[in-house]
Amino acid sequence: MISFEPSEDQKLMIESVAAFAKSALRPKIRDFEKARQIPEAVRKQAHELGLGTLLVPEAAGGPGLGLTTAVLLEEEVGAGDPAAAFGFGGPGAFGLAVLELGDEAQRARLLAPYAGADGHSRFGAVAWGEPKALADRPGFATTATKKGDVWVLSGEKAYVVNADRAGDYVVFAQVDAAAGWDGLGAFVVRRADRGVSPTERSTTLGLDAASFGGLRLDGVEVKEEDRLAGGADFGAALVRFFAKQALLVAAREVGLCRATFDVTREYCDTRKAFGKPIGHFQAVAFTLADRAMDVDATHAMVVRAAAAWDAGPEGALSGAARWERDALLYTAYAVSYAHEAAMRCGDDGVQLHGGAGFMRDYPVEKAMRDAKQLALCAMTAEHADQLAAALELGQPLSLGLVLPTPETQNAFV
Amino acid sequence: MTIEFSVSKRQLEMREAIRGLTKNVIRPQSLAWDRAHGVPEDFLRNFAQLATSMGSSAMRSGLGEEKGQQEKTGGNVGTIMASEEIAWGDAGLLLCLPGPGLGGPPVRGSGTDEQKERFFGIFKDMSGPLRWGAYGLTEPGAGSDVAGIRTSCRKDGDYWALSGRKCYITNGARASWTVIFATIDPALGRAGHRAFVVEKGTPGFSVGRIEEKMGLRASETAELVLEDCRVPAANLLGGEEKYQTKEGFMTAMKTFDNTRPIVAAMALGIGRAAFEYATDFVRSNYALQRHTPRYAAIAERLARIGRNLHAARMMTWRAAFMADQGMPNAKEASMSKAMGGQAAIRACIEAIEVCGAEGTIAKDHQLLEKWFRDIKVYDIFEGTGQIQRIVISKRIMTDLRAF
Numbered sequence: 024m025i026s027f028e029p030s031e032d033q034k035l036m037i038e039s040v041a042a043f044a045k046s047a048l049r050p051k052i053r054d055f056e057k058a059r060q061i062p063e064a065v066r067k068q069a070h071e072l073g074l075g076t077l078l079v080p081e082a083a084g085g086p087g088l089g090l091t092t093a094v095l096l097e098e099e100v101g102a103g104d105p106a107a108a109f110g111f112g113g114p115g116a117f118g119l120a121v122l123e124l125g126d127e128a129q130r131a132r133l134l135a136p137y138a139g140a141d142g143h144s145r146f147g148a149v150a151w152g153e154p155k156a157l158a159d160r161p162g163f164a165t166t167a168t169k170k171g172d173v174w175v176l177s178g179e180k181a182y183v184v185n186a187d188r189a190g191d192y193v194v195f196a197q198v199d200a201a202a203g204w205d206g207l208g209a210f211v212v213r214r215a216d217r218g219v220s221p222t223e224r225s226t227t228l229g230l231d232a233a234s235f236g237g238l239r240l241d242g243v244e245v246k247e248e249d250r251l252a253g254g255a256d257f258g259a260a261l262v263r264f265f266a267k268q269a270l271l272v273a274a275r276e277v278g279l280c281r282a283t284f285d286v287t288r289e290y291c292d293t294r295k296a297f298g299k300p301i302g303h304f305q306a307v308a309f310t311l312a313d314r315a316m317d318v319d320a321t322h323a324m325v326v327r328a329a330a331a332w333d334a335g336p337e338g339a340l341s342g343a344a345r346w347e348r349d350a351l352l353y354t355a356y357a358v359s360y361a362h363e364a365a366m367r368c369g370d371d372g373v374q375l376h377g378g379a380g381f382m383r384d385y386p387v388e389k390a391m392r393d394a395k396q397l398a399l400c401a402m403t404a405e406h407a408d409q410l411a412a413a414l415e416l417g418q419p420l421s422l423g424l425v426l427p428t429p430e431t432q433n434a435f436v
Numbered sequence: 437m438t439i440e441f442s443v444s445k446r447q448l449e450m451r452e453a454i455r456g457l458t459k460n461v462i463r464p465q466s467l468a469w470d471r472a473h474g475v476p477e478d479f480l481r482n483f484a485q486l487a488t489s490m491g492s493s494a495m496r497s498g499l500g501e502e503k504g505q506q507e508k509t510g511g512n513v514g515t516i517m518a519s520e521e522i523a524w525g526d527a528g529l530l531l532c533l534p535g536p537g538l539g540g541p542p543v544r545g546s547g548t549d550e551q552k553e554r555f556f557g558i559f560k561d562m563s564g565p566l567r568w569g570a571y572g573l574t575e576p577g578a579g580s581d582v583a584g585i586r587t588s589c590r591k592d593g594d595y596w597a598l599s600g601r602k603c604y605i606t607n608g609a610r611a612s613w614t615v616i617f618a619t620i621d622p623a624l625g626r627a628g629h630r631a632f633v634v635e636k637g638t639p640g641f642s643v644g645r646i647e648e649k650m651g652l653r654a655s656e657t658a659e660l661v662l663e664d665c666r667v668p669a670a671n672l673l674g675g676e677e678k679y680q681t682k683e684g685f686m687t688a689m690k691t692f693d694n695t696r697p698i699v700a701a702m703a704l705g706i707g708r709a710a711f712e713y714a715t716d717f718v719r720s721n722y723a724l725q726r727h728t729p730r731y732a733a734i735a736e737r738l739a740r741i742g743r744n745l746h747a748a749r750m751m752t753w754r755a756a757f758m759a760d761q762g763m764p765n766a767k768e769a770s771m772s773k774a775m776g777g778q779a780a781i782r783a784c785i786e787a788i789e790v791c792g793a794e795g796t797i798a799k800d801h802q803l804l805e806k807w808f809r810d811i812k813v814y815d816i817f818e819g820t821g822q823i824q825r826i827v828i829s830k831r832i833m834t835d836l837r838a839f
Contacts, residue, residue, distance in 0.1 A: 025513045027754050028761075030438035091439055292834050305839050308829035309822075315832055316751070316771050323750035330439050340441050356743035405736065408743075412735030415742055416719050424732070 027323060033092055040096045043072055044103025049282075052104045052386060055232040061110035063143070070143035074100060075113020076134075078122060083131045084138030090267065090329040094274035098322065101278020105393050108275050109184055109233030113137055116184060116268050116401070116436055117147025120193040123264040124209050124251035133191065133211060148189035150212075150238045151436040152182035156429040161203035165240060167196035167210060174210060174245040179222070179237060182435045184400070186221045186236030190214045193251065194240065204422040205258060209251040218243040229392030235435055258422055262410070263347075265426055266354040268436065269402035270328055273361035276397050277321045280361075280368040283390040284318050287311065287372045290379075301375070310371055317364035324360055328353035348414055355411035362398035362407070369394035400435045403427055447510050447517075450490055454518055457486075458525030466526035467802050469654035475532045477566055484534055485562060512694075512756035516701035520749075523705025527810050528654030530702055531606050535559055538606060539569030539615045541694050542631060546674040555633055558612055570611035572602040572634075572660055580823050582617075587662060589618035589630050595666040596632060601644065601659065604817075608658030609643040612636050615673065616662065631673040640665030651809030696769040696818055697755040700776030703814035704749055707780025710787035710807045711741050717791050734790055741786050744779035751775050767831040774824035777815035784811045 029037060047065055048055075055061055061069075069075060077093040079085025100108045109115070114137045121133045137145055153163055165178025176196050183192075192212045199206030212219055222237035253260035288311055291302030301307050331339065331350035339346035369391030373380035380387045398404060410425040412418075427434035443451070469475045510517070522530050536543065536559060543555050558567050578584040587600025598618050608614060613635045619628040634641055644659030669676075718734055752772040758765035784807045788795035795801055815821045830836050 024440060024442065024444075025753050025757055026437060026440050027757055028437040028439065033438070288832060300833070300836075302829075302833040303836050303839065305826075305829075308833060308836065308839070309825045311832055312774075312825040312828040315767075315828060316775055319754070319768070319771060320747040320751055320775065323754055324747055326439055327441060327750055330441050334441070338440075338442055340443060352742075353746070355739070356746045359739065360743050360747055408736045408739035409732065411739035411742055415715050415738055416735065 027326065029095060033095055036092065037095055037099055040072060040074065040099040041102070043068060044099050044278075048100070048103030048107050052106075052389065053383070055104060055106060055110065056389065057231075059231050059234070061107055061232055065107075066110070066112050066143040069100075069107075069111040070113070074108075075111045075115075075142060076118070076137050079114065079118060079134045079138060080122070080130060082127070083134035085134065089333040090270070091326065091333050094270060094277075094325050094329040097271050097274035098278040098281070098325070101275030102282040103278070104232070105275045105279045105397060106230040106232035109230060112143035112145050114145075114147035114191070116149040117189070117191055117193055119268050119271075120149050120209065120264050121211075121251065123260045123267070124193070124253045124257070126252065126254075129211075129248075129251065145190055146185045146188040147191045148183050148185045148193075148238075149436045150180035150183045150186070150192050150194040150240075152180065152427070152433040153429045154179060154181045154237070160200060161423055161430065162200065162206060163195065163197045165194070165196040166200070167198050167208050167245070172247060174208070174247070174250060176210060176212065176218075176240045176243040176245060179239050181222075181237040182433045183221075183236055183238050184435050185234050186238050187224050187234055189221075192219075192238060194238070194243075196240075204426075204428070207257070207261070207422075209253065209257075209261075210245045211249040211251065212240070212243055212245060216243050216245075227396060229389070229394070229396035258420070259347075261422065262351065262420055262425065265402050265436075266351055266358075266410070267332065269358040269400075269407065270325060270332075270354050272397055272400045272402075273321070273325050273358045274329075276361040276365035276394070277318070277325055279365050279390055279394060279397065280314070280318045280321055283368045283372040283387060283394075284311070284314050286386060287314070287368075287375050290376055290385075307375060310375060314368050314371055317368055321357070321361045321364045324353070324357035328357040352411055352414045355407040355414065358402055359404035359407035359411070362404040365394040365397055366391075396435075399432075401427075403432050403434050405432060406434070443510075443517075447514060450510075450514075451517060451521065453490065454521045458521055462522070462525030462529060463803075466528075466654075467806060469526060469528055470806055471653075473653055474656065475529055475654055480532060480534055480566055481562075483529075484566070487533075488562065511760040512697065513753060513760055516697055516752055516756045519698050519701040520705040520708070523702040524709045525705075526654070527702055527706050528652045531652060531655035534566040534568055536569035537611075538571035538695065539611070539613065539633075542571070542615050542673060543569075543633065546631065546678060547633075548675055551633065551671075551673065555613055568607040568611045570605050570607045570614040572605050572608065572614045572616040574602065574604050576601055576603050580820055583626050583629075584622075585617055585619055585629070586622060587616065587618040589620055589632065589667075591620075591669075592666070594669050596630070596669060596672060598632065598634070598640075598662040598665045598667055600662050602662070603644075603659045604647065605658050605660050607656055608660050609646060609656055614660060616660075616667075618662075630679060632667050633671045633673060634662070634665065634667050635671070638665055638667060650812060651806065652813060653809075694759065694769075696773040696824075697752045697759070699814065699818045700748065700752045700755075700772040703776045703780035703811065704745055704752065706807050706811045706814070707741075707745050707776075707783035710780075710784040710804060710811075711738070711745060713801075713804055713807075714738065714741070714787035714790040737786060737790060741779075741783045744775075745783055748772065748775035748779040767828055770819070770824040770827040773819060774815075774821050774828070777821055781811050781815055784808045 073086050076085040077088045081087040167174045167176050194210050194212045195207050198208035218241040220239045224234050224236045227235050291307055292300055294301050331353050336343035336346045341349050372387035373391050376387050406427050413420050575585050590597045613633050616632050616634045618630055621628045640663045642661045644661045647657040755765050755768040755772040
């Protein structure tokens with residue numbers, strides 16, 4: 024059947040995460056912002072709720088929840104503070120990269136530490152982007168060269184979420200220069216490895232409690248066992264990684280849309296002008312109605328996409344042969360829609376608050392800044408659109424076109 | 437209950453059967469019906485029989501169903517899925533289908549058992565002449581402002597005397613009966629409204645002009661004239677006591693909660709048709725063996741159309757899912773209609789743009805040109821996009837009764 028109703032188990036989890044978001048995150052968003060981090064006590068609580076390790080498989084000590092449950096919970100966190108989702112401890116994008124690109128042994132070995140008692144202080148990161156596009160060939164400037172039985176990585180990565188906090192990184196580097204975007208490799212690198220140094224943390228437009236930086240690699244040696252081969256099709260696994268990571272970001276955006284809509288609705292209900300609540304004027308009410316549709320539509324689209332991944336080939340509505348294509352397509356749709364909807368909700372949130380919205384006494388200006396920052400995480404709307412169009416047109420997926428790269432637009436990963 | 441998006445084997449088979457039918461039989465005749473201002477009766481008869489054998493409520497009259505029928509037909513979700521498929525083939529056909537049509541929901545929702553038996557009974561015999569029902573609410577002076585209808589009704593013994601004009605009535609001229617909304621006193625507003633089932637041939641009940649429309653030209657849209665039309669008291673929908681409360685007006689509104697997601701689904705069928713057409717056009721004219729950046733901007737435009745249709749489709753499924761679960765869904769139904777209409781209109785407009793100058797040349801792209809004409813009314817009938825936003829607003833804001 025077609026159903027949008029979470030299971031009883033999911034409802035219980037949503038309830039507890041929503042309660043946490045309401046009590047521990049929402050009242051503190053300005054504190055997190057000023058501190059530019061999530062304090063340890065809150066990270067610990069989040070870790071106890073399993074929020075950093077939702078997708079970590081049971082074999083590695085995690086709850087091994089499906090993507091559907093994950094997006095429902097990420098939405099609740101996003102409604103509390105979208106920045107917090109980046110600032111909790113946990114493997115983050117690193118975890119998803121290992122899940123999609125690694126083999127079973129690597130998953131268990133690399134992710135198990137995050138399930139431990141000190142998981143709230145462990146961060147993982149993915150070093151994908153680079154400061155500049157290459158003029159002479161497609162691909163990354165960072166290279167991985169095989170020397171004896173190790174790989175040697177050199178170069179500079181940029182737009183890395185939690186670069187300065189992470190202990191583990193998946194670094195993407197050029198293995199085969201002639202193959203362009205099809206010549207990439209993925210390597211697990213530790214902060215403690217010789218030649219690894221995070222670059223200075225950036226100050227950003229939004230998501231202040233998250234951290235955005237870069238990573239310098241100076242002749243870093245990586246053992247073969249720490250190369251993530253990506254299974255049978257590295258490119259396909261890479262696209263899956265980006266799509267799912269972007270879907271988690273989109274889920275946080277659903278939370279942002281909802282929370283921003285709620286405070287704005289409340290403001291329009293109580294703020295009076297010309298003798299009545301401003302929400303009783305059509306220009307205001309219709310704007311709110313449009314944003315209400317954004318809230319519901321982004322939620323439905325994100326859930327639909329996540330469910331498509333969880334259903335797998337057997338449960339696919341359009342048949343087994345097309346299931347991954349459809350899951351990717353629904354994800355691409357959800358991501359670009361959520362990116363734009365979050366921006367609209369943030370923008371109109373400030374607009375309908377009028378001058379008050381511009382002041383930091385109200386949360387809406389933060390939502391507007393966070394929305395723009397979120398829309399540049401994992402995958403931009405433009406890349407999601409190119410991915411969707413390639414799928415619709417039945418074109419082979421060209422990695423240089425459907426993934427964020429310095430050649431087109433960088434994204435924070 | 438859990439989040440899932442799957443259909444039973446039976447539903448899947450039905451969808452495939454409908455897809456085959458729309459692709460191979462309906463779509464190829466779509467333009468001819470548009471030009472002829474109608475679908476031949478033979479076709480409608482065969483289609484109705486097929487619909488009955490398949491158990492598809494969407495193919496029968498497209499509008500809601502009896503309780504207890506859900507299992508067989510897939511409920512509201514099944515109906516909207518089928519409606520999208522058929523509209524993909526030809527949207528006009530759905531409006532031409534014999535059956536109670538839009539008149540069905542108010543009779544089903546508010547009629548007495550005797551009335552239901554009498555007015556639905558005529559549709560049971562499939563071998564006789566085709567029959568339609570219709571819904572007469574809109575007037576020249578009252579469109580979105582439904583409460584402003586002026587058609588009057590006055591009790592006169594065992595009869596009610598109705599006078600006024602109804603316009604834009606789908607199947608109005610051919611309908612065996614029409615649910616006519618009238619008022620005992622305009623000053624009473626909603627409380628003064630009464631709904632009657634007025635039968636064809638009732639003295640004083642006549643057909644005015646048949647409209648020439650931008651699109652959906654296969655569908656008949658009529659003006660109905662009531663001149664001191666004497667309607668038996670037994671045809672007052674629900675009987676006298678029904679109107680002691682505010683029910684009268686609510687009868688009219690109840691219809692829309694059920695039908696809006698279906699109308700949205702129909703819009704999505706047209707929008708998807710245009711979207712697929714444009715995608716095929718791009719695939720064969722741009723993408724073929726050329727480097728991607730040459731069409732990157734067009735690709736992005738296609739993606740935007742596709743995602744907006746998908747967004748609206750999810751809203752439509754959700755509204756129908758809620759209806760099947762017995763959850764109140766007036767807000768969600770309006771949302772699906774507002775988003776579906778807009779997404780599909782954009783799809784049809786942009787599909788033409790994507791195809792460039794060729795897109796407007798009827799000779800080569802007749803269907804594209806037809807969909808562009810057909811789709812516009814989907815953001816107008818069953819409540820304009822603006823009316824949907826009023827419905828949504830009232831359910832968002834506290835104590836907002838009217839603007």
